[in-house]
Amino acid sequence: xxxxxxxxxxxxLHVIGVATYLGGSLIMEFVVGPAQKAIPPAQAQVMGKKTAxxxxxxxxxxxxxxxxSGILRLYSTNRESFLFGDSLFDTDFGRTLLTMVILWLVLxxxxxxxTFVLRPRLTGKTTAGASAAQAQAHQQGQMQAVKWLTWxxxxxxxxxxxxxxxxxxxxxxxxx
Amino acid sequence: MDRxxxxxxxxxxxxxxxxxxxxxxMEFVWRPAxxxxxxxxxxxxxxxxGRRYRWVALAALLGAGSSGAARLVAAGQISLxxxxxxxxxxxxxxxxxxxxxxxxxxxxxxGTVGLLSLVAHPALHxxxxxxxxxxERGAARSAVMKAIRRMDIVLRVDLVLxxxAALLGAxxxxxGIL
Numbered sequence: 001x002x003x004x005x006x007x008x009x010x011x012x013l014h015v016i017g018v019a020t021y022l023g024g025s026l027i028m029e030f031v032v033g034p035a036q037k038a039i040p041p042a043q044a045q046v047m048g049k050k051t052a053x054x055x056x057x058x059x060x061x062x063x064x065x066x067x068x069s070g071i072l073r074l075y076s077t078n079r080e081s082f083l084f085g086d087s088l089f090d091t092d093f094g095r096t097l098l099t100m101v102i103l104w105l106v107l108x109x110x111x112x113x114x115t116f117v118l119r120p121r122l123t124g125k126t127t128a129g130a131s132a133a134q135a136q137a138h139q140q141g142q143m144q145a146v147k148w149l150t151w152x153x154x155x156x157x158x159x160x161x162x163x164x165x166x167x168x169x170x171x172x173x174x175x176x
Numbered sequence: 177m178d179r180x181x182x183x184x185x186x187x188x189x190x191x192x193x194x195x196x197x198x199x200x201x202m203e204f205v206w207r208p209a210x211x212x213x214x215x216x217x218x219x220x221x222x223x224x225x226g227r228r229y230r231w232v233a234l235a236a237l238l239g240a241g242s243s244g245a246a247r248l249v250a251a252g253q254i255s256l257x258x259x260x261x262x263x264x265x266x267x268x269x270x271x272x273x274x275x276x277x278x279x280x281x282x283x284x285x286x287g288t289v290g291l292l293s294l295v296a297h298p299a300l301h302x303x304x305x306x307x308x309x310x311x312e313r314g315a316a317r318s319a320v321m322k323a324i325r326r327m328d329i330v331l332r333v334d335l336v337l338x339x340x341a342a343l344l345g346a347x348x349x350x351x352g353i354l
Contacts, residue, residue, distance in 0.1 A: 004350050011346035016196075018189065019342065023197015024205070031198070031228050032206060038224040039217045047221065050209035058204065164193070168185035171349070172178050 010072040017065035018167070020058055021107075022160045028055050029157060049123065056115055063108060070100075096166050096174030103163045110152050110159075118152070121145040184246045191239030195285075196342055198233060199335035207328060219300055219320045222327065226297040233289045241282055248275075274344050274352030281341040288334045296330050299323035 032051055036044035074080050081087060088094040122145050130138070169175040206225070210218045248254040253262035265272040300323045304313060347353040 004353075007350045008343075008347045008353060011349060012343050015189075015192070015342045015346050016339075019193040019196035020200055021197075022190070023193035023195065024201045025197070026194050027198040027201045027229070027232070028205070031225050031232060032201060034228070035221045035224040038220050039213075043213055043217045046212050047209060047217075050212050051205050054205045054208060055201065058200070161190075164189050165182075165186045168189050169182040171185065172181050175182065 006072070006076045010069050010076050013065055013069035014073060017062045017069055018164060020062035021066065022157075022164055024055060024058055024062070025153070025157050025160060028052075029153060052119070056111075056119070059111060060115075063104070063111065067104060092174035093170060094174075096170055100163050100166050103159050103166075107156055107159055107163075110156050114149060114152055118145045118149045122149070178250070181247070181250050184243045184250060187239055187243035188247060191236045191243060192338075192342060192345065195233060195236040195240065196335075196338040198229060198236070199331060199338050202229070202331045203328075203335050207331075210324075215317070215321060215324075219324065222324055223297075223300050226292070226300065226327070230289060230293040230297065233292070237282065237286055237289060244278075244282075270352035270354055271348065272352075273354040274348055277354055278341055278344045278348075281337055281344070285334060285337050285341070288330055288337070292327065292330055292334075296323060296327040299326070 028051070033048075036048050039047065071083070074083060079093075082091075082094050082097055088098050122142055166175065213221070245254065248262075248265070251262075253265050254260065255262070261272075265275055267273055267276065300320060304316060308316070344353065
């Protein structure tokens with residue numbers, strides 16, 4: 001029998017992970033992000049870069065923590081069979097869990113696109129000998145990256161909401 | 177599946193996540209970023225964020241409190257007719273004591289949000305008049321810096337309180353830890 005300590009620890013780490021990802025994203029989107037408009041553009045750019053760079057680390061850490069603590073929770077409550085058996089497809093609990101795992105994977109893919117494709121495009125600089133056309137193309141690329149970044153961030157937030165709803169339903173048997 | 181129980185659980189998770197996530201972002205994302213900005217711009221951004229953050233924090237706390245109470249009502253542990261509190265909420269068992277401690281922490285956090293909104297945040301609003309002497313300007317600037325530091329301390333205390341409350345809350349499914 002798993003000790004109460006492991007049960008509580010797994011649940012606590014899961015809460016911390018969800019709070020960091022979901023709550024952190026909400027605050028970044030609706031409090032920190034809009035505050036950039038209150039200061040001059042040059043400083044707003046520095047603020048946006050520094051806060052986004054730092055939050056990305058937290059978001060990745062939270063995603064890893066959510067997965068690890070989620071698996072630990074299944075084991076500590078003797079529900080690990082849902083991970084491997086037919087019950088993953090045959091029961092409400094299993095289907096809800098499967099949907100959460102798929103959505104978690106979507107968050108990881110979106111996070112990878114943001115981290116490895118869009119962010120480098122935003123922080124990249126034009127070389128000293130670049131022509132006006134090259135500089136303009138670079139600037140347009142950055143504008144496109146900002147648009148995609150905004151869209152992906154909001155999509156991730158929506159997905160995180162759905163995952164939290166599914167997770168909340170698990171203690172009552174799941175809803176999928 | 178109990179649909180309402182799921183809704184209350186979701187609101188509870190969302191509210192705590194918002195409150196705790198907010199405190200985490202303020203402490204570990206925004207505070208270190210301030211070092212790269214001029215103090216005057218930090219103060220402006222702090223003012224702007226504080227104005228919105230206090231309402232978000234207040235809504236999150238009220239959401240957590242009301243959904244927590246609704247969950248206890250749904251579980252038959254709180255009722256409007258006597259006896260108001262169910263057996264599990266008795267202080268003789270761990271669950272009841274943990275609920276009591278969480279409620280006390282919730283009330284303290286409500287107090288810190290009040291402190292942020294009514295004391296720490298308004299102290300950031302210092303207007304530099306054109307007729308101020310250099311000394312007065314210097315004093316006003318140091319007052320703003322002091323207010324930012326005070327705000328940082330309150331936010332840090334808030335983060336610790338939220339972390340402890342989350343631990344207590346996480347333990348409730350397993351009978352509480354006190």
